[in-house]
Amino acid sequence: MEAVLHTEKHEHNEAHGHSESFIRKYIFSTDHKMIAKQFMFTAIIFLFIGGAFALFIRWQLAYPGEPIPVIGQMLPSTWVNDAGAVTAEWYTQLLTMHGSIMIFAVIIPLLVGTFGNFAIPLMIGADDMAFPFLNMVSFWLFPVAGILMMGGFFMEGGMAAAGWTAYPPLSAIASMGQTLWIVALFLIGFSSILGGVNYVTTILNMRAPGMKMFDLPMTVWAVFITAIIITIGTPVLASALAMLFMDNFLHTSFFQPENLIVPTRDMSRTAGGGQPLLWQHLFWFYSHPAVYIMILPGMGVVSDILATFSRKPLYGYKAMVFAIIAIAFLGIVVWGHHMFQSGMNPLLGTTFMVSTMVIAVPSAIKTFNWLGTMWRGQMQFTTPMLNAVAFVSMFVVGGLSGIFMASTPVDVFIHDTYFIVGHIHYVLFGGSLFAVFAGLHYWFPKMTGRMYDERIGKWHFWITFVTFNGTFFPMHILGVGGMMRRIFDPTVYDFLKPFQPMNEFITINAMILGFAQFLLVYNLVYSWFKGRKAKRNPWRANTLEWQAPSPPPHGNFDRALHVYHGPYEYSSPLTVQDYLPQTTSPEEIEEQRRHHEQRLQQKNEQDTHA
């Protein structure tokens, strides 16, 4: 509340951007571009932490009980046994933290935090967010929460170990690490809501003169709809977390029936009468839309990049916008498809199956429109384009494997198997992370004023693309074979033993995939300082951010903007060049053409003279 009041003051102050102290500029900055960079750096650090966790998990699955090479002996004794192999306790913590970190501290901050913050004001021609102070608060809640989440490491019982879904009673009877996890998630939720409020207000209120809603680039549309989902969905998770916190910390029993037999915890105070499924409903009411929070901005970024590098208008712009809106709306009413086998009323199973099947339609529309965008284009395969192209292809796989889950009888078999793990990684890694890579390279010149290294970018892309498929595609097969998710040692089961070579194959790919990400970091860091200087509009793109200097100063634009066109007027027959910035007025177009014709005439005359 107070924050809202403060921010209005800041807006007035910051119009005169005088030199600021180091702390105001780099740490407690209210500049949306700096906040975007802060989100990016923090999230990339978490990306490596979460990725390292994943590699430990993979090692254990491929070589159960064998010591971790090189560093096994160095890890603390609460994590590994004497030989240096992962223990079952640490394994469950690893998988919980891998999921939580990757979702809440990597993908959402990268897509929503970084791209939302960086792109929105620049793409709508505003000088900053509507509430810059709120924006800063929203960022600072995030690293605090991230550290808190991992703070369980210092506690007895270790980090949270109930899976990222934290189903009670398991999470309600767990140790201190779980309590910290709940608090951390609550903070992250609050941070998301503040961000969401800010984005919605900014997009509705601060568009440059002449810019209608249907002149917004897809990135902005996608983040706008995402922000709406965030504001609608996240608070429900927050309330569920509050109740889980009460159960966990104060021994209430929202989610716990009477007389649970738990040797590790004093249950005498817990009255009972709760309903474990209630958590699942509340949780998925947020967390299913959260999947769309994690993919919609990616879709927006990819739409922009595909259009730019195909030099073509985005195919079916309005259909794309309505598809996003449809996904958002339907996304909130399909949460029950995570619960077909949970013991909920089978009638609800039918209801949610139908709504889930319907939600596949807008995703199909988007895919076809992307194809349409490339049709008869003039494609240039730069690093952002390669990543965007990969996004579409991987998203198709993720979408198709989703149909298996929508169908209730099939879902009952593949639920909680590696099929789900494969599916979610095709959507969140193949989808979201490829979109992140695409966006990072695409906006790198604008963000830093320098070009990234195209050669390293392409190497990074190809290695990632190949090993990504090598890692996650076989997981579908494991799932079809029935291998349970979150299992510590698959060799316990006879029917899973034949899959061990496949597990090894996955792990080898995952290792390469993990280490290939250092290429990305190297490219970003090196180019940031040593890269070639970037021009104002290196991609010859239409949207407004390319009208600002690279990098944009505090306050963003150095001239007044007026928007005349939609964002995707590439290769228009009206213009000489193959792009038409949104700010170019009809008079300017006319003048350019006259100029061009004159030049042609002169050239013709010269030719005839010669």
Add this chain to the structure above:
Amino acid sequence: MSTLATTHTQTNTGIYHGKLGMWVFLASEIMFFTGFFGAFIVLRNLNIEVFTASAHQLDKVVATINTAVLITSSLTMALSHLALERGNEAKFRLFLTITIICAFGFLGIKTYEYASKFSHDIYPWTNNFFATYFTMTGFHALHVIGGLIPMIWMLGKSMVKGYPQSMHHRVETLGLYWHFVDLVWIFLFPTLYLIF
């Protein structure tokens, strides 16, 4: 510096940022309480006897007084904004003071209610009714406190430096929030105290 500074005073929707942002935030707050109400309904249907018996242990008279106090504070909040908009700062201060007193009154009565529950050995973990009761009213009370802080800040500023008429938008934004707090109580009151 920025040539777009004008967009601040002229927004695309014609609604100033504070109000629009507050409405978005309130929409999200509605969903926050949706979670609790959903849980309340589910748990009530599961343990109807426990809920009925426990609800009768609550003090309806005190709750009714508290409702009246909160509604009064809502009125004075609206009036204080109106006064500032008309440029009458003295009246603005008066009504804001009444609002603050009412808010403290509400919290005081709430504290009394909690204390009398604790003295009867009733705690959140006693049963699910009291778990929801304490959680919902507790979060509501936190929202009251969240509203009190900027109110006191405004009042203090008005007394020390004066609060210009041009700031009436902030009072309106705060008012929106405050009415929402009132609104949540309007639903909590029958749900917890009356319908059983």
Add this chain to the structure above:
Amino acid sequence: MLDWLPENVSVFGEGVDHLFSLIYYISVVIFFLVNAIYIAFIIRYRRKRKGDKAYHYHGNNLLEISWTALPFALFLFLAFYSDGIWEDIRYSEKTPNPDLVVEVMGQTYLWHFRYPGSDGIFGRRDRKFITTTNPFGVDPDDPNGRDDFTTINNMNIPVNKTVLVRLSSMDVIHSFFLPNMRVKQDAVPGQWVDVWFNSRKTGEFEIACAELCGSGHYLMRGVMTVQAQQNFDTWIDEQYSNVLASLAPPATSNE
């Protein structure tokens, strides 16, 4: 990919597998179609000469409508087709009359199975009686419960008979997973959920837990033995006589 499915031995599993393969083939066709077009575009429409303009085209409404309607029809068809099978296996009014009812209770990290004994009637149970020694919370005063017997991680069922499993859990959520029967159902504490199946084949099959239930999740393995009716009856009698034998010295059974 479908060859990797565990062998199906249940009756309704066939329908599930048909549906699985149907969706699988649809996906494969769509995947290759989309990607073929995609790769063709990538090759055909790459920029060959600098300065060439692309085709300026904003989209076609007829095309948009058709590629909305076609997937819609397809997915609706899949939804209805799936729902037929779903209703058959899960709706309580379509559950066939069971030949055998087994109660299953999950406990961190094992499965308890309870059989009604020779009289075919379960003793009354209530959550409040549950202890580590009485996992099902059987009422000690109910005479029907005397001959009930329980096994741990070992389930026996007759072949070609409809078995109804009544599931719950003592502590956290587990998931009763029979890969070969295409059965998976969460065991939720405080709630009993019925799930049925019918095995066409004798043999030993594995039972797994599919829901994270703690660090020993992976150890929660049971074995289901499917045998001919007469063998099953002998097994029951054996277990039953064991129970009687244990009941015989009435010394310290009451705690």
Add this chain to the structure above:
Amino acid sequence: MASGVSFEQIQKSYLKVFIALMVLTALTVAVTTIHFGDFMNIVVGVLIAIGKSALVIWIFMHLKFDNPRLRYFVFVPALFFVVFVFALTVLGL
């Protein structure tokens, strides 16, 4: 505030709403002494609460005078509230 509405009119409507809210509060308490049956008690209580909140939103929160598009911020969450509660209770968890 929207043009065409004088401050006096607004002040008057505030006071009217305040009185209405107080009366409705008294009414909803009074009604609990009458027993309509379990279900009807809930319906009556909730209906009065909806009436009261509508007054607050409409007048105190200025929705009557403001840009009509702001009304979505009430309708959309209300819709999802209904969906959520409907799925959980009417269809039966």
